[in-house]
Amino acid sequence: MRAALFDQPGDPAEVLHVRDIEKPVPRRGEVLVRMIASPVNPSDLMFIRGVYGLKPKLPATPGFEGVGVVEGTGGGLLGFLRKGKRVAVLNDGRGNWGEYTVTTARQVIPVSADIPDAQAATFFVNPMTAVALTQDVLAIPPGSWLLQTAAAGALGKMIVRLGRKFGFRTINIVRRPEQVDELKALGADAVFTTNDDLAERVKAATGGVGVPFIVDPVGGELASRVLSCLAPGGRMVLYGSLADKPLRIDSRSLLSGGQRIEGFWLGHWVKQQRVLRMLKLIRQVRSLMREGVLTTESVEEFPLDRVREAVARAATPGKGGKVLLRLSGP
Structure with a gap:
């Protein structure tokens, strides 16, 4: 062969x-x-x-x-x-x-x-990560805000469509201005570029409180910047390291705000799940793929x-x- x-x-x-x-x-x-x-x-x-x-x-x-x-x-x-x-x-x-x-x-x-x-x-990497992050790990309730970086990628677009499906709102960070209209056409609630003042734009979009949930596959400088957008008590999940750079953390902000930063790796997460949950997830991915949500x-x-x-x-x-x-x- x-x-x-x-x-x-x-x-x-x-x-x-x-x-x-x-x-x-x-x-x-x-x-x-x-x-x-x-x-x-x-x-x-x-x-x-x-x-x-x-x-x-x-x-x-x-x-x-x-x-x-x-x-x-x-x-x-x-x-x-x-x-x-x-x-x-x-x-x-x-x-x-x-x-x-x-x-x-x-x-x-x-x-x-x-x-x-x-x-x-x-079937596996992007669809299962998108569903697991939004519906299991973070369990984002309808009406709540999620901020994501690398939003114009395949997984980012899936999360935008999942937001429309399940009723949570998305703030999406992209690198190029031409990607803004593309994501808005998919149903993104807000789209900003990495050249924007992200902390100010996010606070304006959320009434000054920031976002309760962030997912980031990039790390490095961008992840460090969006961390300032996290609301008190919020959670940030890192599921990639595309920048291959360390994250800079203001420990005082985390301590006073009760915020959490955690990692997610689909392979590890899957091995920790019960058989019935995985069967349900597989059926869910199949159904959402047929609907065009996870395409x-x-x-x-x-x-x-x-x-x-x-x-x-x-x-x-x-x-x-x-x-x-x-x-x-x-």
Whole structure:
């Protein structure tokens, strides 16, 4: 089989290469999946650079999520039930950027034919993070304010649509002025750019009290700036580190205001949930995907042998959608 690999961390467009390797053999509790497509997520690029929370065991194949067909099993009831089914694939072990992969049977979810490949390939990371953050971790009540950074990204747009669906209001921070109207058209209540005086604009929008909830995938200077927008007793959840810079915290403000800063990593959160909650979440994501609330816009597809072009395109600012690797036919 053919797969994308890197032998050392570095610039994805330079260190990735495609070569023939042995097709993996599933062990008990695992399934063999013929991959159809996989997105190029920011977490994948960080993984290749060696700056993600999971460190690669070199040589490594990237790709944390995707869609494929289960063609084999190493044994176990769940693997047997998944055999022959088209599934969304979560993979934090072997990687999905190859013609075949192996993962645990618990990490593949059957998807119906009415969900296109591009949506099924992005079933886990962004949709589940958006729902888990807003409905579980923060449990944002209707009418309340949520501020988010990187709002023009795929996950940010999902949170805007979830706000319209469940009745919470969103303040959205973007980098470029042209993204303001785009988010307002989706239903964003307020959109500011990183060039604005964020503390003043947010206080004006919220009647001077600030926001009770903030979610941020960036970190660094931007996360430090929006922290000043947090209302007394508010919570800020960091779910990424795109800036790869530390957060500056005014401890006196946190102490006097009773505010909280916490981290969220979907992989860790999922492992802490009960089976019934995960089944409910999966059904919820499927339903919201069908409604168009959790849809992912795709900007371009690349075959596996053009993986370097794919990662370079994915790293382009303002590309307007998700880049997909097409790994095999349906």
